[in-house]
Amino acid sequence: DGGITQSPKYLFRKEGQNVTLSCEQNLNHDAMYWYRQDPGQGLRLIYYSQIVNDFQKGDIAEGYSVSREKKESFPLTVTSAQKNPTAFYLCASSIVRTTPYEQYFGPGTRLTVT
Amino acid sequence: ILNVEQSPQSLHVQEGDSTNFTCSFPSSNFYALHWYRWETAKSPEALFVMTLNGDEKKKGRISATLNTKEGYSYLYIKGSQPEDSATYLCAPTDNFNKFYFGSGTKLNVKP
Numbered sequence: 001d002g003g004i005t006q007s008p009k010y011l012f013r014k015e016g017q018n019v020t021l022s023c024e025q026n027l028n029h030d031a032m033y034w035y036r037q038d039p040g041q042g043l044r045l046i047y048y049s050q051i052v053n054d055f056q057k058g059d060i061a062e063g064y065s066v067s068r069e070k071k072e073s074f075p076l077t078v079t080s081a082q083k084n085p086t087a088f089y090l091c092a093s094s095i096v097r098t099t100p101y102e103q104y105f106g107p108g109t110r111l112t113v114t
Numbered sequence: 115i116l117n118v119e120q121s122p123q124s125l126h127v128q129e130g131d132s133t134n135f136t137c138s139f140p141s142s143n144f145y146a147l148h149w150y151r152w153e154t155a156k157s158p159e160a161l162f163v164m165t166l167n168g169d170e171k172k173k174g175r176i177s178a179t180l181n182t183k184e185g186y187s188y189l190y191i192k193g194s195q196p197e198d199s200a201t202y203l204c205a206p207t208d209n210f211n212k213f214y215f216g217s218g219t220k221l222n223v224k225p
Contacts, residue, residue: 003157004157035215040123040217041217042118042203042205042214042215042216042217042218043203043205043213043215044215045212045213090158096211099145099146099211100145100146100148100163100165100207100211101207101211102148102160102163103148103160103213104157104160105150105157105158105159106157107155107156107157108157
């Protein structure tokens with residue numbers, strides 16, 4: 001089955017620790033995205049990548065870092081510099097050769113930092 | 115495009131009722147409008163994508179319309195069923211294909 005996997009589903013960390021969220025896709029999509037959801041708000045873009053070894057900051061990139069070493073993988077690291085890391089994180093991917101882009105989503109990771 | 119509003123925030127209906135939600139957005143730099151259905155514990159699932167003013171799309175009992183001049187889209191569900199219970203997200207995109215998500219309308223259909 002083609003799709004996007006995110007692991008783990010729930011993640012707990014102590015304040016001050018970096019944590020990496022996994023996102024893998026086997027859809028052969030060029031672009032990948034990370035979003036954050038907070039209660040009562042729409043999804044907000046953290047980082048995105050349209051090609052391997054290249055990525056751009058989204059609207060709320062501070063305190064986060066990413067890498068795109070392989071087309072299939074786009075891990076997100078939540079660093080200790082992120083002031084409010086507790087949130088639900090969604091990964092998405094899309095084809096960029098046809099427009100409008102359609103984004104396909106993973107099931108998400110809920111991160112709790114105490 | 116910065117401010118995307120969806121109303122109502124939540125909706126409770128009885129099985130068999132028809133219902134509709136609204137997505138409002140600034141019409142400048144508009145390129146496309148996406149609707150997603152997001153069931154609890156699952157991935158958001160694409161329902162429709164529309165680009166032209168006056169576009170109407172339909173999938174079973176669910177349909178959507180688009181007005182790009184005034185900046186809104188309606189999603190209609192005819193004869194709601196419990197399996198329609200989900201959060202419905204809209205996301206207009208700009209000319210760079212950047213998505214701007216609303217906070218969603220949470221629909222609960224009671225049997």
